[in-house]
Amino acid sequence: MDTFLASHPVNPAPVEHVPGGGVVVIQxxxxxxxxxxILASWAAEEARNAGVETMVIYPHDMDIHPCIGCYQCYNTGTCVFQDEMTALIDDVAKSRLVVICSPVYTNTVPAGLKALLDRFQALHGEITLGGHSPPKRGLLMAVAGRKGIQNFRCVSGVIKAFFSLVDITPLSPVLIDGMDEIRDVRTVPGLEDHVRSKVKECLDSE
Ligand SMILES: Cc1cc2nc3c(=O)[nH]c(=O)nc-3n(C[C@H](O)[C@H](O)[C@H](O)COP(=O)(O)O)c2cc1C
Structure with missing residues (x-):
């Protein structure tokens, strides 16, 4: 495992915020x-190559209070908790592309990512109250240890629900199964080119 981790590139440096029309990559x-x-770094690099401001965020490094379901956001358009999600919700609302990279954990997304997604009820509240959220697209890239597309059923459902909640139009996802055997996505033939051209085409088509 140490060799595996040591052989991987460092993630792209995060930026604090992106202006309107940027790209948000959620690792x-x-x-x-x-x-x-690695998938996040390919997507972020391609977006930056296209001259688009891009931020990469790491839910597990963030201070995210879990949603408590108080529904105050449907009265005020904002969450009762002011933490690192406040700025992120704003960044996502203004962005043009949201890329989510997720491993399958116990059939679903990891806990940190789920906490982040739940807090976007506040953006739904804001939109419901008439807040402006420009059109944007969403790309899911997911990896599973086990073989078989059925391992992505729950992750795909969670991300589909998230995209739908905040008016994000989904692109066709990139799903890579069998990672227990493959170990390193960089060894999958054509994958890096596929990811890069997907991001490029999405940004070029606007
Ligand atoms: C806590 C935990 C739970 C996992 N649960 C599943 C699972 O339910 N199904 C599956 O196919 N792989 C599962 N895996 C394997 C991961 O999806 C796989 O190792 C993936 O490549 C990890 O992504 P990463 O390299 O980006 O961290 C699990 C891994 C961990 C650590």
Whole structure:
């Protein structure tokens, strides 16, 4: 495992915020140098190559109070908790592309990523109250240890619900199964080119 981690590139440096029309990459794995980290770095690099301001965020490094379901956001358009999610919700609302990289953990997304997604009820509250959220697209890239597309059923459902909640139009996802055997996404033929051209095409088509 140490060799595996040591052989991986460092994640792209996060920026604090992106201006309107930027790209937000959410790296949902707690392992900074794992496969989601690599997928996130390809997407972020491609977006930056296209001249688009891009931020990469790591839910497991953030201070995120879990949603308590008080529904105050549907009265005020903002969450009762003011933590690192406040700025992130604003960044996502203004962005043009949201990329989510997630491993399958116990059939679903890791806990830190789930806490982040739940807090976007506040953006739904804001939109419901008439807040402006420009059109944007969303790309899910997920990895699973086990073989078989069925391992992504829950992750795909969670991310689909999130995209739908905050008016994000989904692109076709990139799902890589069998990672227990493959170990390193960089060894999957054509994958890096596929990810890069997906991000590039999405940004070019606007
Ligand atoms: C806590 C935990 C739970 C996992 N649960 C599943 C699972 O339910 N199904 C599966 O296919 N893989 C599962 N895996 C394997 C991961 O999806 C796989 O190792 C993935 O490549 C990790 O992504 P990363 O390299 O970006 O961290 C699990 C791994 C961990 C650490």
């Amino acid at each position: 949902g794995s707690p392992r900074p140098g794992g496969n989601c980290g």
